[in-house]
Amino acid sequence: VLGILPLDSEESGLCEVIVVHEHCLVRKPEKVCWVEAAGTVRDGVRAYTALHYLSQVSPGKTVLVMDGASPFGTIAIQLAQHRGAKVISTAYSLEDKQYLERLRPPVARVIDVSSGKIDVAESCLEETGGLGVDIVLDAGVKLYSADDESTSKSQLLPHKHDIITLLGIGGHWITTEKHLQLDPPDSYSLFLKGATVSFLNDEVWNLSNIQQGKYLYILLVVSCCPNTSDILFCFRPQLDEPIPLYEAKVSMEMVQKNQVRKRQVIQF
Secondary structure, rough: EEEEEOOOOOOOOOOOOOOOOOEEEEOOOOOOOHHHHHHHHHHHHHHHHHHHHHHOOOOOEEEEEEEOHHHHHHHHHHHHHHHEEEEEEOOOOHHHHHHHHHOOOOOEEEEEEOOOOOOOOHHHHHHHHOOOOEEEEEOOOOOOOOHHOHHHHHOOEEEEHHHHHHHEEEEEEEEOOOOOOOOHHHHHHHHHHOOOOEEEOOHHHHHHHHHHHHHHHHHHHHHOOOOOOHHHHHHOEOOOOOOEHHHHHHHHHHHHOOOOOOEOOOOO
C-alpha cells in the first residue's frame, strides 16, 4: 500500500511498523518500486489537485510551470503532458535548464531566468502568440519591489503583475504563496480577463471528512490510472539516492533548511 500520513497522526512514518487507517491508503501498483512510490505520491497529489481540481487541464491548453526542475515541478510537467497540454517552464540555473531540456516528451519552451534579465511574461506571450497561458502553477511570487527582497532566489521569482500579465482569457493562476496580496488594480485586471486565483494546499483533503472520497480517488488515480496504465509508473521523479534509516535525522535537517534539491527517500 501507499499513502500519506494524516495531519493528526501520532506516529512518525520513519518506522518499520506503523498503524494507519485504511481510509488513508491505496494499493501500490506492482510495477512501481517502493522508492519511486515514496518519492512521488505527495508531489503527485499536489500536481493532480492543482491541474485537475483547481484548473481542469485538458488537451490543447498551455500550462506554465514555474521552477520545473524541482521535484514538484517535474511531476506537474509530466502530468500536464500526460493530459495533452503544452508546457512552458522556468529554470533557475543552468543545471535546471539542462535537466528540463532532457525531459521526454520535451517541454515547449524552457525560460532561463537565472540571469535575472529574462522577462517571463514577454517570453510566455511570445510563445503563445500574444494570447497568454491558460494555467500558471507558480513556485512563489515576488510581492514587493526588488529593493525589498532579501534572498537571491526571491529575486528570481516573477512579480505578481507579471503572472497576471501573461494569463490568458479565462486563465487559472494556481499559487503556492500563502501570503499573496492582490491590490485593486490586480483584481481589476483579473476581472477583465475572467481569470481565477486558487491557492494550492494539498493538506486540505485531510481537513474535512466529507472530502475523504475525493482524496482517496486522487491517490488511486495518481498510483493507477483508470485505463489500467500506471501513471506513477510513467512518472520520472526527481529522486536522490535512497538514504538509510540512520541518516534520516541529518536528511530531515537538510530538508528543513532547504539545502536539498531532490526528493529525499528513507529506505529501510
